[in-house]
Amino acid sequence: MTEPAVVITGLKKSFGPLEVLKDIDLTVAPGEVVCIIGPSGSGKSTMLRCVNLLEEPTGGKIVVNGVEMTDPDVDIDRARTKIGMVFQGFNLFAHLSVINNLTVAQRKVLKRGEKEAEEVARHNLERVGLSEKANAMPAQLSGGQQQRVAIARALSMSPEVMLFDEPTSALDPELVGDVLGVMRQLADEGMTMLVVTHEMQFAREVADKVLFMDGGYVVEQGPAAEVIGNPQHDRTKSFLARVLNPTHQDPTD
Amino acid sequence: MALTKRQRAKAFRGVQYGLLVVILIVFAFVADWGTIKRAFFDFEVMSKLFPDVILVALKNTIIYTALGFAVGLLLGLVLALMKLSPVPPYRWIATIYIEFFRGIPALLVFIAFNFGIPLAFQVRFDNLSTVTISLAIVGAAYMAETIRAGIQAVPKGQIEAARSLGMSQGRTMATVVIPQAFRIILPPLTNELIMLTKDSSLIYLIGVQYEQLELTKFGRDAMNQYRGMTPILVAGALYLIITLPLGYLSRRLERHTGGKKVS
Numbered sequence: 001m002t003e004p005a006v007v008i009t010g011l012k013k014s015f016g017p018l019e020v021l022k023d024i025d026l027t028v029a030p031g032e033v034v035c036i037i038g039p040s041g042s043g044k045s046t047m048l049r050c051v052n053l054l055e056e057p058t059g060g061k062i063v064v065n066g067v068e069m070t071d072p073d074v075d076i077d078r079a080r081t082k083i084g085m086v087f088q089g090f091n092l093f094a095h096l097s098v099i100n101n102l103t104v105a106q107r108k109v110l111k112r113g114e115k116e117a118e119e120v121a122r123h124n125l126e127r128v129g130l131s132e133k134a135n136a137m138p139a140q141l142s143g144g145q146q147q148r149v150a151i152a153r154a155l156s157m158s159p160e161v162m163l164f165d166e167p168t169s170a171l172d173p174e175l176v177g178d179v180l181g182v183m184r185q186l187a188d189e190g191m192t193m194l195v196v197t198h199e200m201q202f203a204r205e206v207a208d209k210v211l212f213m214d215g216g217y218v219v220e221q222g223p224a225a226e227v228i229g230n231p232q233h234d235r236t237k238s239f240l241a242r243v244l245n246p247t248h249q250d251p252t253d
Numbered sequence: 254m255a256l257t258k259r260q261r262a263k264a265f266r267g268v269q270y271g272l273l274v275v276i277l278i279v280f281a282f283v284a285d286w287g288t289i290k291r292a293f294f295d296f297e298v299m300s301k302l303f304p305d306v307i308l309v310a311l312k313n314t315i316i317y318t319a320l321g322f323a324v325g326l327l328l329g330l331v332l333a334l335m336k337l338s339p340v341p342p343y344r345w346i347a348t349i350y351i352e353f354f355r356g357i358p359a360l361l362v363f364i365a366f367n368f369g370i371p372l373a374f375q376v377r378f379d380n381l382s383t384v385t386i387s388l389a390i391v392g393a394a395y396m397a398e399t400i401r402a403g404i405q406a407v408p409k410g411q412i413e414a415a416r417s418l419g420m421s422q423g424r425t426m427a428t429v430v431i432p433q434a435f436r437i438i439l440p441p442l443t444n445e446l447i448m449l450t451k452d453s454s455l456i457y458l459i460g461v462q463y464e465q466l467e468l469t470k471f472g473r474d475a476m477n478q479y480r481g482m483t484p485i486l487v488a489g490a491l492y493l494i495i496t497l498p499l500g501y502l503s504r505r506l507e508r509h510t511g512g513k514k515v516s
């Protein structure tokens with residue numbers, strides 16, 4: 001059996017008195033795509049951000065590709081180069097052109113040469129279908145294009161795992177498809193992915209595993225068809241009913 | 254007959270113009286144009302001021318200001334970073350420095366560096382160092398606050414993106430935060446440069462040689478020599494040649510960076 005890509009055990013996270021993550025366990029196999037769903041404020045982003053230690057866990061253990069992220073002596077900057085992250089708000093470096101957004105960390109962190117960094121960058125721009133935008137500034141791109149550039153920037157570090165935090169939530173509806181298309185292709189190529197999303201269609205078709213979170217716990221997890229198609233818990237059922245049919249009213253409300 | 258609101262506004266504007274014309278006419282009659290011309294626009298004196306007023310005075314004003322600004326900017330950046338430090342004593346030191354030097358006249362700093370500190374510590378600064386250090390110390394206090402505000406105005410997401418790519422805290426600061434902060438604070442920094450241009454005149458306290466004169470002292474000396482205000486007028490005009498374009502630049506930059514939202 002191969003070593004799992006991500007192992008989270010007993011993860012806890014509090015912000016002051018607010019206990020956001022109470023006890024999270026999750027194992028992700030290499031090449032697996034895990035979609036994380038759940039109501040607003042349930043701690044999805046917090047969990048994802050704990051994986052690359054943008055948030056410091058209060059308790060528990062996180063191991064990514066054999067590196068224990070929660071070890072106090074871990075070289076966190078080095079560990080993060082292997083974990084790509086894509087944010088809801090894109091977060092492209094506003095003062096750098098697209099190509100420089102893709103090369104800056106390769107050069108300064110991975111110490112790749114100029115030529116190599118640019119080759120890698122152009123290859124990844126091509127993967128997201130934006131070769132012709134290499135010299136554009138982020139502000140000149142649409143939201144969908146910016147998010148694809150952000151994905152290409154993360155891929156340029158040659159990561160082993162990719163984290164996506166609601167990558168399409170800030171996009172106009174007609175731009176969502178392009179970004180999901182890129183993610184789908186990435187999944188097909190065998191990338192290990194953790195995706196926080198409200199796109200149930202995407203989760204159903206692409207995810208190997210779906211995780212439903214609520215109140216700081218994983219309420220339910222399993223194959224997409226089961227969690228989305230045939231949820232066992234009431235909270236999962238009412239959440240899905242609300243997401244899939246926005247005009248739906250809970251009988252208890 | 255009652256006037257409409259618009260008619261009343263129009264009439265009021267007419268009165269304002271009329272008042273202005275009356276004031277100008279009175280002023281033109283009362284003023285002694287011959288004396289004014291002799292005192293302020295003596296072309297003979299003017300011609301004697303050139304070329305030194307440019308080659309010496311204007312040049313030195315620019316040199317003193319540029320040196321003071323450059324050193325002050327560096328010191329201001331250090332103070333801004335101290336002010337944002339997680340280590341409390343750094344923050345205290347920076348706060349005390351900033352509040353102290355913003356709260357006293359720049360003149361006192363010049364006096365201290367020209368007379369007090371050499372006496373107290375048995376060191377001597379040449380005039381160029383004195384003016385550079387004094388301007389830098391005063392300018393840094395103002396620029397530190399501006400730079401700190403600029404650094405804090407850089408969206409958090411930019412820092413998170415940099416850290417998620419494996420950049421260390423220092424590298425993130427240097428490659429992402431500070432370049433963007435400077436874009437944000439370019440307009441206020443330009444205003445700071447205008448202030449320093451004027452403060453460079455405080456060098457008049459120090460007994461400088463002729464080759465080290467800047468615009469104000471040059472103008473005052475020439476005024477004593479030739480009698481009349483013409484040299485002061487020329488000096489003032491040359492200050493404006495520096496400061497007006499800077500002000501224009503500042504407003505343009507403000508429009509430029511203010512209009513664009515950083516994602």
Ligand SMILES: Nc1ncnc2c1ncn2[C@@H]1O[C@H](COP(=O)(O)OP(=O)(O)OP(=O)(O)O)[C@@H](O)[C@H]1O
Nearest residue numbers: 015018020038039040041042043044045046047166
């Ligand atoms: N830095 C922080 N400081 C204090 N509280 C925080 C912080 N970050 C998140 N929280 C709180 O933690 C809880 C979970 O937030 P989180 O962003 O993880 O939820 P989420 O499931 O991603 O929600 P959404 O779907 O709205 O993005 C919320 O109540 C939020 O207010």
Ligand SMILES: [Mg+2]
Nearest residue numbers: 044045046166
């Ligand atoms: Mg979230």
